[in-house]
Amino acid sequence: MRVAIIGNGVTGVAAALSIRRLQPDWEIVMISGESSFHYSRPALMYVFMGHMSYKDTKPYEDSLWRKNRIDLVRGWVTEIDAAGKKLIMHEKDPVSFDKLLVATGSKSNKFGWPGQDLGGVQGLYSLMDLRLLYENVKGARSAVIVGGGLIGIELAEMLHSRNIHVTFLVREESYWTNVLPIEESQMINRVILEQGIDLRLLTELKEIVGDDSGRVRGVVTNEEEFIECQVVGLTAGVSPNVALAKASGIKTGRGILVDWSFRTDTPDVFAAGDCAEIITEGEGRNLIQQVWYTGKNQGKVAGEVIAGRHSVYDPGIWYNSAKFFDLEYQTYGTVRNVPVEGEDNFYWEHPDHGRSIRIVTKDGVVCGINVMGLRYSHRVCESWVAEKRSLDYVLDHLGDANFDPEFYEKCEAEIIKEIRKQAA
Amino acid sequence: MEQKIIDYDFNEETLGFEEPEKAPDKPLGTGEKLSLAVLGFGILMFALQSMGMPPGGTWAGFLLVFLPVFFGTAFYFHLNFKGTVPGIKHDNIYFRGLTNKGVLGWLVGIVFTGFYIALYWFPEYLAGGIKIVNPLSLALSGSPANNWFFYGFLYTLAVFIFGVRMFMKYRHNRYQKIRTASVMFFQLGFAFLIPNLLMLFNQPEFYLSYFWPLKPEYLFPGTLSYFVNHPGGLGMFLIFWGAVMTFIATPLLTYYFGKRWYCSWVCGCGGLAETMGDPFRHLSDKSKKAWRTERWLVHSVLVFIVVTTVLLWVNSATSGAVFGEASMSLKKWYGFYIGAIFSGVIGVGFYPIMGSRVWCRFGCPMAAVLGIFQRYLSRFRITTNGDQCMSCGNCSTYCEMGIDVRAYAQKGENIVRASCVGCGVCAAVCPRGVLKLENGGTFKDRFSGSDKPLGALIDSLKHV
Ligand SMILES: Cc1cc2nc3c(=O)[nH]c(=O)nc-3n(C[C@H](O)[C@H](O)[C@H](O)COP(=O)(O)OP(=O)(O)OC[C@H]3O[C@@H](n4cnc5c(N)ncnc54)[C@H](O)[C@@H]3O)c2cc1C
Ligand code: SF4
Ligand code: SF4
Numbered sequence A: 001m002r003v004a005i006i007g008n009g010v011t012g013v014a015a016a017l018s019i020r021r022l023q024p025d026w027e028i029v030m031i032s033g034e035s036s037f038h039y040s041r042p043a044l045m046y047v048f049m050g051h052m053s054y055k056d057t058k059p060y061e062d063s064l065w066r067k068n069r070i071d072l073v074r075g076w077v078t079e080i081d082a083a084g085k086k087l088i089m090h091e092k093d094p095v096s097f098d099k100l101l102v103a104t105g106s107k108s109n110k111f112g113w114p115g116q117d118l119g120g121v122q123g124l125y126s127l128m129d130l131r132l133l134y135e136n137v138k139g140a141r142s143a144v145i146v147g148g149g150l151i152g153i154e155l156a157e158m159l160h161s162r163n164i165h166v167t168f169l170v171r172e173e174s175y176w177t178n179v180l181p182i183e184e185s186q187m188i189n190r191v192i193l194e195q196g197i198d199l200r201l202l203t204e205l206k207e208i209v210g211d212d213s214g215r216v217r218g219v220v221t222n223e224e225e226f227i228e229c230q231v232v233g234l235t236a237g238v239s240p241n242v243a244l245a246k247a248s249g250i251k252t253g254r255g256i257l258v259d260w261s262f263r264t265d266t267p268d269v270f271a272a273g274d275c276a277e278i279i280t281e282g283e284g285r286n287l288i289q290q291v292w293y294t295g296k297n298q299g300k301v302a303g304e305v306i307a308g309r310h311s312v313y314d315p316g317i318w319y320n321s322a323k324f325f326d327l328e329y330q331t332y333g334t335v336r337n338v339p340v341e342g343e344d345n346f347y348w349e350h351p352d353h354g355r356s357i358r359i360v361t362k363d364g365v366v367c368g369i370n371v372m373g374l375r376y377s378h379r380v381c382e383s384w385v386a387e388k389r390s391l392d393y394v395l396d397h398l399g400d401a402n403f404d405p406e407f408y409e410k411c412e413a414e415i416i417k418e419i420r421k422q423a424a
Numbered sequence B: 001m002e003q004k005i006i007d008y009d010f011n012e013e014t015l016g017f018e019e020p021e022k023a024p025d026k027p028l029g030t031g032e033k034l035s036l037a038v039l040g041f042g043i044l045m046f047a048l049q050s051m052g053m054p055p056g057g058t059w060a061g062f063l064l065v066f067l068p069v070f071f072g073t074a075f076y077f078h079l080n081f082k083g084t085v086p087g088i089k090h091d092n093i094y095f096r097g098l099t100n101k102g103v104l105g106w107l108v109g110i111v112f113t114g115f116y117i118a119l120y121w122f123p124e125y126l127a128g129g130i131k132i133v134n135p136l137s138l139a140l141s142g143s144p145a146n147n148w149f150f151y152g153f154l155y156t157l158a159v160f161i162f163g164v165r166m167f168m169k170y171r172h173n174r175y176q177k178i179r180t181a182s183v184m185f186f187q188l189g190f191a192f193l194i195p196n197l198l199m200l201f202n203q204p205e206f207y208l209s210y211f212w213p214l215k216p217e218y219l220f221p222g223t224l225s226y227f228v229n230h231p232g233g234l235g236m237f238l239i240f241w242g243a244v245m246t247f248i249a250t251p252l253l254t255y256y257f258g259k260r261w262y263c264s265w266v267c268g269c270g271g272l273a274e275t276m277g278d279p280f281r282h283l284s285d286k287s288k289k290a291w292r293t294e295r296w297l298v299h300s301v302l303v304f305i306v307v308t309t310v311l312l313w314v315n316s317a318t319s320g321a322v323f324g325e326a327s328m329s330l331k332k333w334y335g336f337y338i339g340a341i342f343s344g345v346i347g348v349g350f351y352p353i354m355g356s357r358v359w360c361r362f363g364c365p366m367a368a369v370l371g372i373f374q375r376y377l378s379r380f381r382i383t384t385n386g387d388q389c390m391s392c393g394n395c396s397t398y399c400e401m402g403i404d405v406r407a408y409a410q411k412g413e414n415i416v417r418a419s420c421v422g423c424g425v426c427a428a429v430c431p432r433g434v435l436k437l438e439n440g441g442t443f444k445d446r447f448s449g450s451d452k453p454l455g456a457l458i459d460s461l462k463h464v
Helices: A009-020 A040-049 A062-069 A127-136 A151-161 A182-194 A245-247 A292-306 A376-386 A391-396 A412-421 B003-007 B032-050 B060-084 B103-121 B125-130 B134-141 B149-167 B174-200 B222-230 B234-257 B268-275 B278-283 B288-317 B322-344 B358-362 B367-374 B405-409 B425-429 B454-463
Strands: A002-006 A027-032 A068-075 A076-080 A086-089 A090-097 A099-102 A106-108 A142-146 A164-170 A198-200 A205-211 A215-222 A225-229 A230-236 A238-240 A257-258 A267-270 A275-278 A319-326 A327-333 A341-349 A356-362 A364-371 B378-384 B435-439
Touching: A002 A009, A002 A090, A002 B125, A002 B322, A009 A027, A009 A275, A009 A412, A062 A068, A062 B103, A076 A245, A086 B222, A086 B358, A099 A292, A142 A215, A142 A225, A151 A164, A151 A182, A182 A198, A182 A319, A182 A327, A182 A341, A182 B103, A198 A230, A215 A230, A257 A267, A319 A376, A319 B405, A327 A356, A327 A376, A356 A391, A364 A376, A364 A391, A391 A412, B003 B288, B032 B060, B032 B125, B060 B125, B060 B134, B060 B149, B103 B125, B103 B322, B125 B149, B134 B149, B134 B174, B149 B268, B149 B278, B174 B268, B174 B425, B222 B234, B222 B288, B234 B367, B234 B378, B268 B278, B268 B358, B288 B322, B288 B358, B288 B367, B322 B358, B367 B425, B425 B435
Parallel strands: A002 A027, A002 A099, A027 A068, A099 A267, A142 A164, A142 A230, A164 A198, A257 A275
Antiparallel strands: A076 A086, A086 A090, A106 A238, A205 A215, A215 A225, A319 A327, A327 A364, A341 A356, A356 A364, B378 B435
């Protein structure tokens, strides 16, 4: 039996390792055009800023793959021949398979802005993008970043570290308010401004303007302002990378359509991670998850299914974390930017604006927690949400969740006082 | 597939990612320039006075050198970090020659190494510098400065200057601030002032913060008989102190706090590594091979020092009839190869090449003892925050002990490793708040994953 995996991101790797655990004798081949070995995509920024070398971003020693007999192929798949059970490769011999996992990740969104293909205009997703950024920053003094999400702020930090003046265009009234409640969002606005980044809220990109040589010269905003720049970062989100699957006749929607065991409509072809769209029957939209841990969990389950187990994916209770320059953020459960009917928000912010916590209850039961500038325990917060704890219970046990380093100033007493006041 | 991507094929392994181009830096502020000028003045004074210029050898001369050196550097670091927002500041570490084994790094390595060679074998080359610290030596210990006093003084000065840097760099992190204050305190008090003052009062020079087996002679029969016979009774106390620290305090404190109570809070070698060594901490080798080498080397040194100590005692008990020659030559051999070459020349001299904890990791017998306790009988562990790890590698990169912290964190397992000195930097640099150093309630719940000590031991033996 021979399993081929397209993509060596966290999803592909989790699948490969779980297949190997269950099927010691199967052949496994993992293909990627981007890199020879698996590396951590979230660490791209640290390479550019000089915190780490490229080799430090590889989560496993190179010898792991040989030891686990996972064959690595460096190359691009140009077509999936599902009927003929083989992958057509760019400038390489075809790779045959009995079962296939497509884990091709995401690609940066482009919304058809005028000038989006000019030189100096780019997204940030892959090592190729990083390489391109090396080219694009040559001689650059100022940059414009379009789109206020997680990758946008990372790119801002990267360019800022090279002394490039950054103008950050955010369409919403405040940074990332399509996800974050306004208070947290404003904490981040402050952080961005404090770094000397020119944050433009409620500002949209209208047009990217080039010079005669086809390189970007500046952008025009919806307010008809011209901002001069030599680099434009387009970071208005990512979407599932479905081009290959779609062209090969595998059924796609926004992502590659799969069931809860990651089977596509095509026999023996599976898809998981950023590129997959899990069909959700009944209410609700199909599920697309595009973060690291979901890729890891989806890949693991997909691997088990491919290896012959009856596994079904359980997305569990949502969590995530990020860092905005020096401000850390963690979220557990459901915290909406704007509360819906039946939800109550309790919020505490440290007078220095460096720390905050939000506890959300729905019908009296805690359903979500946000912390900024504090570290809270995943296990503890998750258990509160899973066990449907009351606000009182959570406040009584708040100290258990603190995960800050030793000797840090503990704010729990203040938090509890303030939130009890709000709840009264 | 998009044609553009195919065109953009490259080999990231061989190409690497060197430094991207940078827009010009802001020029140094007046304060920073002034600080550097003050430092330069101090260095110039040092050079001139060590060549015999007045007022070398007087208090005035001493202050003219070391006040500017200390305040110049300390203010420079202060101003340098003050202009930044508090947080992890690791930009450009991999682009600078000094911190990425470039020309400057090698140069500094050679200068450090040269200094140690002079210190151990050619102290006459340091005569000029020794003269400058003479007034301090006379005041503290009552005797003229020698190369060891000079060394102790510079060592303490370095811990303080770079301690200021640590305070500024980690001003958002109380664990780091308190820990840095602790190493500064123990270096100044226990490793510099007290030993010298003891000499002033005609007592044996004794370092209260060093014990057997790091200072093996404190349990050698020769030293003990010297202490016992020393008039005044303090000698007895020192023997008692040494024995209690080695046999009672070491296991007890390590049980409650892990080896960090010593390695990154008290020890002088650790003190220098945590201050002056901080800019080089990421240079430690993280490979499994290095880990294997580490275990072999550090435990061999321990066995060696235990054997030497036992032989010396047998020798002394039998008045030299048994092992006489052998035990003495072992002792000499240890002093030369381990004491001088390993802990000094390689341990500090190679900071810019092999990272700041080469000695602590590969050589220190005290670390080996503490490590065995920490691994098998301690409450200390680094816990992982659920599944928040995204495998970025900051923790492993900045672990001075070369521990692949990420390997555990990405599996959601606790980190329970003999070599971890508990510096807390992995937890500080993690951008997702994944790691936490803890003294848990018991030691039974420490092993959360595949890394049970017995299994790991058997595993490691298989690799031999
Ligand atoms: C800059 C950045 C920062 C991020 N930070 C975080 C973070 O902090 N936390 C978090 O949770 N998530 C973060 N993410 C998201 C996270 O990286 C992704 O969710 C995760 O990498 C998805 O993994 P995957 O394996 O599904 O896909 P990918 O990692 O995208 O891997 C897909 C692989 O498939 C290969 N491939 C695609 N098409 C082909 C083909 N035709 N032939 C051969 N190979 C092909 C690609 O080369 C790629 O290597 C970040 C993403 C980016 C871009
Ligand atoms: S594991 Fe963490 S605390 Fe331990 S030595 Fe390494 S960096 Fe320091
Ligand atoms: S620094 Fe944090 S997120 Fe990064 S690999 Fe280490 S534990 Fe994981």
